[in-house]
Amino acid sequence: MLPFKLYLITDRKATHGKPLEQAVEAALQSGVKAVQLREKDWPARPLLNLAHTLRKRTLAARAKLLINGRLDIAMAAEADGLHIPENGLPIPKARRHFPDKLFGKSTHSLEKAVEAEQHGADFIVFGPVFDTPSKNGMMEPRGLTHLKQVAHAVKIPVFALGGVNPENTKACLENGAYGVAVISAVLSAEDIPRAVASFQQALGEL
Amino acid sequence: MTLCVITDTAVQHSFDHLELAQLAIQGGADMIQLRDKKLSSNELLEIACAVAKLCQSKNIRFIVNDRVDIALLSDADGVHLGEEDLSVWEARKILGSRKIIGATAHHLERAQELEKEGADYIGFGHIFPTSSKEKNTPPQGIAELKKVCLTLKIPIIAIGGIGKTNLNEVLEAGPHGIAVISAVCGEQNPEKATRALKEIIHENTGNLNPCRI
Numbered sequence A: 001m002l003p004f005k006l007y008l009i010t011d012r013k014a015t016h017g018k019p020l021e022q023a024v025e026a027a028l029q030s031g032v033k034a035v036q037l038r039e040k041d042w043p044a045r046p047l048l049n050l051a052h053t054l055r056k057r058t059l060a061a062r063a064k065l066l067i068n069g070r071l072d073i074a075m076a077a078e079a080d081g082l083h084i085p086e087n088g089l090p091i092p093k094a095r096r097h098f099p100d101k102l103f104g105k106s107t108h109s110l111e112k113a114v115e116a117e118q119h120g121a122d123f124i125v126f127g128p129v130f131d132t133p134s135k136n137g138m139m140e141p142r143g144l145t146h147l148k149q150v151a152h153a154v155k156i157p158v159f160a161l162g163g164v165n166p167e168n169t170k171a172c173l174e175n176g177a178y179g180v181a182v183i184s185a186v187l188s189a190e191d192i193p194r195a196v197a198s199f200q201q202a203l204g205e206l
Numbered sequence B: 001m002t003l004c005v006i007t008d009t010a011v012q013h014s015f016d017h018l019e020l021a022q023l024a025i026q027g028g029a030d031m032i033q034l035r036d037k038k039l040s041s042n043e044l045l046e047i048a049c050a051v052a053k054l055c056q057s058k059n060i061r062f063i064v065n066d067r068v069d070i071a072l073l074s075d076a077d078g079v080h081l082g083e084e085d086l087s088v089w090e091a092r093k094i095l096g097s098r099k100i101i102g103a104t105a106h107h108l109e110r111a112q113e114l115e116k117e118g119a120d121y122i123g124f125g126h127i128f129p130t131s132s133k134e135k136n137t138p139p140q141g142i143a144e145l146k147k148v149c150l151t152l153k154i155p156i157i158a159i160g161g162i163g164k165t166n167l168n169e170v171l172e173a174g175p176h177g178i179a180v181i182s183a184v185c186g187e188q189n190p191e192k193a194t195r196a197l198k199e200i201i202h203e204n205t206g207n208l209n210p211c212r213i
Helices: A020-029 A046-058 A073-074 A090-099 A110-120 A141-152 A167-173 A190-201 B019-025 B042-059 B066-072 B088-095 B110-119 B141-151 B167-170 B188-206
Strands: A006-009 A034-037 A064-068 A079-083 A102-107 A123-126 A157-161 A180-183 B002-007 B031-034 B061-065 B078-081 B100-105 B122-126 B158-161 B177-180
Touching: A020 A034, A020 A046, A020 A190, A020 B088, A034 B066, A046 A064, A046 A073, A046 B122, A064 A073, A064 A102, A073 A079, A073 A090, A073 B066, A073 B088, A079 A090, A090 A102, A090 B066, A102 A110, A110 A123, A110 A141, A110 B110, A123 A141, A141 A157, A141 A167, A157 B177, A167 A190, A180 A190, B002 B019, B002 B061, B002 B122, B002 B188, B019 B042, B019 B188, B031 B042, B031 B177, B042 B061, B042 B066, B061 B066, B061 B158, B066 B078, B066 B088, B078 B088, B088 B100, B088 B110, B100 B110, B110 B141, B122 B177, B141 B158, B141 B167, B167 B188, B177 B188
Parallel strands: A006 A034, A006 A180, A034 A064, A064 A079, A079 A102, A102 A123, A123 A157, A157 A180, B002 B031, B002 B177, B031 B061, B061 B078, B078 B100, B100 B122, B122 B158, B158 B177
Antiparallel strands: none
16 A cells, blocks of 8 residues: 555745745645655756755655656665656666665556556556646646546556646545645645645545 | 767757767767757667667667666666766766766866766866857866876766867877767768768877777
């Protein structure tokens, strides 16, 4: 069983000018148990520096840290896992060099979700489920029906991503999601502890 | 004297990475470095695996720029680290002692630091003004290159704006190799361009064997 249902994905541009470390720290102190470091436009050096900082904070909060995309950063930061985007590294190859770690996979379709499970992903992030102002804004929302199809087609946990808020979280769970993945719903919140608490309540984690 | 060709698909659109590597090897390149900051990890890994296979079959060194993980998964000979990349010891921890780790230095002190950290070679430059990459530092010039070559024990590969017209000047400074991008990848016939550089190296140094990296 995955020890988290709320999966926080970073985006330093979503914090309204607040340092990302601060926003993540607030979320961790409010009980977030899994963070994915995802700053795609950053070179390796600043990314790894931030990964080291988040590693300390997540260890202190007994939370998981996953790194998006780069296996080398995940290994160097001694993260708990690697989160692989749709065009990312093949999981079996990466796992050979990073054993006993969590491998998450982002997918936007049923076929890719099934493939991810076959390749040994520990969980899937599926989306965008709803309309979203953040990164998946370019993509058509997949909707709850599609989420349900994916959740029923695979045995591994599925996290709903994209426009998820505390109000529609319940609908995601009813349609087979194990949990939800969020970016701006937490990082852009004026009151991060309250935003986290609302999600936890909706997820039955409180 | 090592001739390293860095494949670049931004300065031209006629050839992909694998084609450039193939042509450069046919022209006499001793080392291929794959650099692409735009491709997805999966695409980059597929290309790296193909170039690695080609280089292994021709006994040519193959180095991946920046991405230690791609170097690891493609079983490349090593990685080349820029200033915004992982440190030498971080890369060493991932790749182990048998892989090559090269690193870029823009001045002598940095080159010495990198040698201490355990780099196997230094990419020193840029020697001349160059259009291949945006640079924040001024060109280092021949005199600085000479100083670095005399001071360090590990091989120095000169890089940055090197081509047919200034190659002799660079070779006089005593590097163990040179690396080029535009001088090969920006030419209509990359194979011929590589061969021309190789011939200048031969005439100047009488040495066609790659240095020990």
